Amino acid sequence: MSEMLNTLEQTALSDYKYGWVTQIEADEAPPGLSEDIVRFISAKKKEPEWMLEWRLKAFRQWQKMEVPRWPNVTYPDVDFQSIKYYSAPKQKKTINSLDEVDPELRATFEKLGISLDEQKRLSGVAVDAVIDSVSIATTFKEQLAEQGIIFCSMSEAIQEHPELIRKWLGSVVPATDNFYAALNSAVFSDGSFCYIPKGVKCPMELSTYFRINAAGTGQFERTLIVAEEGSYVSYLEGCTAPMRDENQLHAAVVEIVALDHAEVKYSTVQNWYPGDKEGKGGIFNFVTKRGICAGIHSKISWTQVETGSAVTWKYPSVILKGDYSVGEFYSVAVTNNHQQADTGTKMMHIGKNTRSRIVSKGISAGVSQNSYRGLVQVAKNAANARNFSQCDSLLLGDQCGAHTFPYIEVKNNTAQVEHEATTSKIGEDQIFYCNQRGLDTETAVALIINGFAKEVMNQLPMEFAVEAQKLLAISLEGSVG
Amino acid sequence: MLSIKNLQARIEEKEILKGINLDIKPGEVHAIMGPNGSGKSTLASVLAGRSSYEVTGGEVEFMGKDLLELSPEDRAREGLFLAFQYPIEIPGVSTTNFIKTAVNETRKYRGEEPLDAVQFLKIMKEKMKLVEIDQTLLSRSLNEGFSGGEKKRNEIFQMAMLEPHLSILDETDSGLDIDALRIVAEGVNKLRDGKRSFLVITHYQRLLDYIVPDFVHVLYKGKIVRSGTKELALELEEKGYDFIKEELGERVDA
Numbered sequence: 009m010s011e012m013l014n015t016l017e018q019t020a021l022s023d024y025k026y027g028w029v030t031q032i033e034a035d036e037a038p039p040g041l042s043e044d045i046v047r048f049i050s051a052k053k054k055e056p057e058w059m060l061e062w063r064l065k066a067f068r069q070w071q072k073m074e075v076p077r078w079p080n081v082t083y084p085d086v087d088f089q090s091i092k093y094y095s096a097p098k099q100k101k102t103i104n105s106l107d108e109v110d111p112e113l114r115a116t117f118e119k120l121g122i123s124l125d126e127q128k129r130l131s132g133v134a135v136d137a138v139i140d141s142v143s144i145a146t147t148f149k150e151q152l153a154e155q156g157i158i159f160c161s162m163s164e165a166i167q168e169h170p171e172l173i174r175k176w177l178g179s180v181v182p183a184t185d186n187f188y189a190a191l192n193s194a195v196f197s198d199g200s201f202c203y204i205p206k207g208v209k210c211p212m213e214l215s216t217y218f219r220i221n222a223a224g225t226g227q228f229e230r231t232l233i234v235a236e237e238g239s240y241v242s243y244l245e246g247c248t249a250p251m252r253d254e255n256q257l258h259a260a261v262v263e264i265v266a267l268d269h270a271e272v273k274y275s276t277v278q279n280w281y282p283g284d285k286e287g288k289g290g291i292f293n294f295v296t297k298r299g300i301c302a303g304i305h306s307k308i309s310w311t312q313v314e315t316g317s318a319v320t321w322k323y324p325s326v327i328l329k330g331d332y333s334v335g336e337f338y339s340v341a342v343t344n345n346h347q348q349a350d351t352g353t354k355m356m357h358i359g360k361n362t363r364s365r366i367v368s369k370g371i372s373a374g375v376s377q378n379s380y381r382g383l384v385q386v387a388k389n390a391a392n393a394r395n396f397s398q399c400d401s402l403l404l405g406d407q408c409g410a411h412t413f414p415y416i417e418v419k420n421n422t423a424q425v426e427h428e429a430t431t432s433k434i435g436e437d438q439i440f441y442c443n444q445r446g447l448d449t450e451t452a453v454a455l456i457i458n459g460f461a462k463e464v465m466n467q468l469p470m471e472f473a474v475e476a477q478k479l480l481a482i483s484l485e486g487s488v489g
Numbered sequence: 490m491l492s493i494k495n496l497q498a499r500i501e502e503k504e505i506l507k508g509i510n511l512d513i514k515p516g517e518v519h520a521i522m523g524p525n526g527s528g529k530s531t532l533a534s535v536l537a538g539r540s541s542y543e544v545t546g547g548e549v550e551f552m553g554k555d556l557l558e559l560s561p562e563d564r565a566r567e568g569l570f571l572a573f574q575y576p577i578e579i580p581g582v583s584t585t586n587f588i589k590t591a592v593n594e595t596r597k598y599r600g601e602e603p604l605d606a607v608q609f610l611k612i613m614k615e616k617m618k619l620v621e622i623d624q625t626l627l628s629r630s631l632n633e634g635f636s637g638g639e640k641k642r643n644e645i646f647q648m649a650m651l652e653p654h655l656s657i658l659d660e661t662d663s664g665l666d667i668d669a670l671r672i673v674a675e676g677v678n679k680l681r682d683g684k685r686s687f688l689v690i691t692h693y694q695r696l697l698d699y700i701v702p703d704f705v706h707v708l709y710k711g712k713i714v715r716s717g718t719k720e721l722a723l724e725l726e727e728k729g730y731d732f733i734k735e736e737l738g739e740r741v742d743a
Contacts, residue, residue, distance in 0.1 A: 436541070441577040443561035444537050444570075445591035445647065446598065455590060459581025459630070 036225070037094035043067060046194050049094050053163050053197070056170060066183035066193030073187045076321075079350035080379040080411055083292065083319045086257055093195040095225040152210070157241075158203040159214055162230050165201035172203060176234050180263040180300045180327070188259040188321075189296040192228045196261070199229035204239035204270075213469050218247035218260075226257040233263070235270035237303065242273040242469055247280055247316070253289045255318060256281075260295045268303030268330065273311070275468055276324075277476050280316035282483075285374075287346025290318025297324035301333030301359075309336040310353065311467040313476045315483040318347060323381065325354035328362035328390075335364040338464040342457075342483045343376030343408070352382035352413070357393035357423070366397040369461045372408035373484055379411040386423040393423040401431040402460050404453070404484065454481035490515050490686050491536075491556075491655055496547035498535045505531045507711035508547070513655065516683040520697055520722060521690045523708035524730045529690045530574060532708070533659040536688075537571040538564050552654060565591075566598035568654035572644040572661050579631040584643060585613070587631045588650050595651060616649040620676035638669035645676040656680075657688045662696040674699030694726035707733055 037048055046067050050060040075085070152159050158169060166173050183193035200216045218229060235241055247258075258280060266272050274297075283290025293316075299308035310324035326335030337353035355364035364384065372378040378401070386393045401410035412429050434456055442452030458465065458477050468476055496509040505528045513519055523529050535542050536549065538561035549556040552567055559567065579587065593603040604612070617624065620642050632640050641661055648656050658677070662670055677687065677700050689700055697705070697719060705721040706713045707730075714733060715721065725733075 435577075438577050438579060440537075440539055440561060441573065441579075442591075444565050444573075445587070445651070446562055446565040446595040447590060448560075448562045448594070451590065451594065455582055455587070456579055459579055462581040 035094075035096045036092050039092050040089045041067075041091070041093055041195065045093055049195055049197055052094060052096075053166070055166055058170075058174065059166055062178070062183060063194050066190050067195075069184040070187065070190035070194055073184075073190055076187055079321050079381070080377065080413070081319050081321060081348040081350050083255070083348070086255075086292065088191075091226040091257060093226060093228070094197050096197070152212075155208050155211070156205040157208060157210055158201065160201055162196070162199040162201050162232070165232075169201070169203070172234065173201070173232070176232055176263070176265055177230075178263075180265060180298050181261050181296050186296060188294040189261050192230060192259050192261045192296070195226075196228045196230040199231045199260070201231070202233045202241065202243065204233075204235045204241045206236040207238045208236075209239065210241040213242050213244055215244045215246070218245065218258075226259065228258075229260050231260070231262040233272055233274070233299075234265045235267060235272045235306075237268045237270060239267075240271045242275070244275045244277070244469060244472055246277045246472075255283075255290060255292050257292045258294070258317075260297075262295070262297040262324075264299030264308055266299065266301050266303065266306035266308050266333075269305045270303060271307040271309075272299065273309045274299070274324070275472065276310075276312040276314070277468075277472060277479065278312065278314045278316055278320070279479060281318075282316050282345070282347050283318040285345045287318070290347075291316065293317035293320045293322065295320075295322040297322060298327065298354075299325070299335075300327040301330050301335060301362075303333070304330040304359070305332045306330050307334040307336070309334075309338070309467070311338040311464065312340070312351075313461075313464070313468070313479065314339065314341040314349060314351060315479050317349070320347075320349040320351055323352050323354055323383075325356070326364065327356045327358065328364065328393075329358045330362075331359040332361045333359055334362070337364075337366045337368070337382075338467045339368045339380075340371070340461040340464045340480070341369070341378055341380075342371045342480060343373070343378045344483055345374040345376060347374075347376045349377070350379040350381055352380045354383040355385065355395060357384075357386045357390040357395070360389070360391045361393070362390060363394045364396075366395070366399075367463055368397075368399045369464055370399070370401045370410050371404070371457055371460065371480075371484070372401065372410050373404035375407045377409045377411070379413060381413040381415075383415040383417070384425055384427075385416075386418040386420050386425070388419045390420050391422045393420065393425075395423075395425045397425075397427045399427075399429040400460070401429075402457065403431065403433045450481070450485060453484060457481070457484060490552060491688075492548075492550040493536075494548045496532075496535070496549060497545045498531060498542050499545055500531070500542050504545075505542075505711055506535065509708075509711075509713060511706065511713065513686045513688060515654075515686055516681075517704065518681070518687040518689065518700065518702045520700075520702040520705045520719075521688065521708050521713075522692070522694075522705060522722060522725060525692070527708045528711045529692075529708050530659055533571055533574075533657045533688075533690055536564075536657060537561060537569065562594075563598070565651075565653075566595045568652075570648050570651055570653035570656045572641070572648060572656065572658045574659040574661075574663060576632045576635075576640040576644055578633045578635075580633050582631050584627045584629060584631045588613075588627075588647055591647070592650055613650065616646060619649050619679050620646045621672050622646045637664035638666065641665055641669065641673055642676070645673050649676065649680060653685070655686045655688065657690065659690050660692060661689075662691055662693065670696065671699060694722045697722045709733055709737070 046063050181189050184190050204210055264272050280291035280293055301308055308326045328335050335355050341349045341351050343349050368380045370378040370380055380399045384395045399412050414427050416425055439452050457480055491513040493509050493511040496506055498506040521529055544557055589609050622642050702719055705717055707715040
């Protein structure tokens with residue numbers, strides 16, 4: 009064991025293979041944040057007055073708010089005046105089709121393994137790609153439109169579907185919900201909008217790919233998904249960033265609305281740059297994700313595979329308002345080297361006969377800190393609410409930390425809330441057993457962690473499960489000697 | 490196939506193997522017997538390369554290579570198999586997936602193409618019959634919740650899948666009822682083909698009724714103190730280990 013630990017101390021994170029920078033001219037705002045910048049962003053996007061007012065209100069509130077200190081993470085204060093809040097890849101003209109996208113950008117997507125052409129033709133996954141802050145191209149739009157599905161960039165949605173945006177934007181995560189949500193509301197420059205009309209089952213996975221490219225910028229995207237009565241959609245987001253010595257801020261907001269009998273499945277494969285092995289650089293990933301099961305028998309399911317970012321702070325949550333609604337949270341969070349993650353969920357049972365299920369798998373290596381923080385809340389009128397939570401932690405080595413902070417608030421005595429938690433270590437005997445069958449240690453660790461995370465990985469759409477499995481293995485490469 | 494010369498090993502500060510000499514030729518079955526604490530399982534672990542044991546002297550040649558220079562996984566890939574006394578559980582990893590990974594890692598090492606799912610399943614079906622193992626067991630997480638007998642049978646099944654040159658069975662009979670013992674032994678016997686060799690470590694003679702060895706060695710206090718044919722095992726069964734101690738001039742408390 010001691011040999012394993014020594015090697016553990018010495019080894020570095022494997023090369024982050026998404027660390028390139030694309031040489032594209034960017035149209036940027038100067039660093040700093042003020043009302044002028046908010047107006048600048050809104051003007052750049054040719055937004056209507058109501059949108060500007062919405063942003064300004066959020067900005068004014070944000071100025072009065074404090075940076076949250078309660079997560080179990082430590083990091084230097086972010087200098088909000090040194091960040092550029094708008095950076096758009098410069099394009100020569102409006103894009104009418106995929107073929108007109110900047111070839112450099114196209115190459116970027118190909119490096120990411122999401123050749124838009126390929127995606128379009130083969131995989132049946134519709135992709136919206138957001139580089140820095142701007143949505144570049146949305147594939148499959150026409151095919152989706154035939155069924156009345158709207159899948160476009162947030163900017164476009166504000167222009168083309170103002171009635172829907174005015175109705176739903178901020179309805180789940182209010183503009184002034186918390187510090188980072190308020191910041192996002194003031195300066196978000198793009199994101200994805202998805203609307204599934206009544207009774208429509210979206211025939212393909214919808215996907216957004218986020219990429220931070222320019223230096224010194226923050227990324228503030230905003231995603232809104234509205235699933236009308238009886239509709240269904242499965243949505244996936246992925247993200248990567250270049251390797252930079254500085255920390256970059258990513259403060260996104262995702263809102264989901266599920267009406268009567270609607271179901272939304274939201275999967276995330278988060279692979280922002282985690283910083284180097286000394287903990288230099290990496291993304292600060294401060295994200296607010298919340299869905300509301302507004303209608304009866306509605307269902308929202310969050311699945312996340314979190315392997316990147318220097319500091320992660322996010323709690324995809326579900327408000328179970330509709331009777332018989334269901335909320336699910338499946339999470340694998342991997343931290344290595346100096347990474348810190350404080351992640352979990354909130355399940356707020358308001359309606360009767362609501363159910364929630366939480367499965368959290370934390371994997372810690374190096375000198376990283378990995379915390380699960382979850383709240384299960386059962387309101388006074390939420391008769392017969394059910395929750396099951398399972399939080400398992402797996403440690404690699406003896407210098408990392410795994411923490412569990414479960415909060416349970418129950419105000420209705422018909423509720424049934426169960427919580428199970430385990431902490432285990434990858435044992436030397438497990439590794440040796442695998443070695444004895446011809447598996448080297450890296451392969452053995454990959455196998456063991458994928459086994460550990462299986463219940464969550466099984467929730468991912470097929471197309472991404474394999475990629476996510478590889479990602480888990482890569483994130484922990486070299487962490488056991 | 491395997492040639493051990495004056496092998497010495499310790500765990501932490503404790504000397505356990507104090508000069509082992511043993512030669513195993515292709516097709517031979519050797520049994521190692523001995524009282525508790527004599528070093529039987531240590532010998533198995535050292536040969537397989539478990540890092541908690543330190544080799545302090547001696548040489549081991551396996552298939553023409555210096556075994557002690559090889560990593561545990563390379564020893565396995567060269568065809569050395571250890572059936573564990575206490576097989577390890579790996580939650581969430583199906584036995585089938587585990588064995589497929591093992592088989593293909595070994596094939597890769599030997600420069601062979603990996604087996605695809607169809608080829609693998611075909612071979613698996615054949616070998617399943619050999620050890621009378623059930624498909625449902627193989628779909629479950631590796632060794633998790635398996636009974637003692639199921640774990641041991643699973644070890645023999647893996648052995649059959651990996652087709653090693655030398656198989657070391659570390660007290661495979663411990664914790665088995667007579668039926669399970671028979672099935673495990675038959676599995677081993679079906680793999681005997683005149684080329685593969687076996688090193689059977691056991692505390693009791695019982696297993697050797699089913700797996701008949703060519704040679705029997707008695708390990709005592711870290712040394713092989715007597716070698717013979719299968720009759721030696723019967724003698725041990727009859728007289729107990731005390732007669733070995735007496736022969737060595739040790740006082741035996743009545």
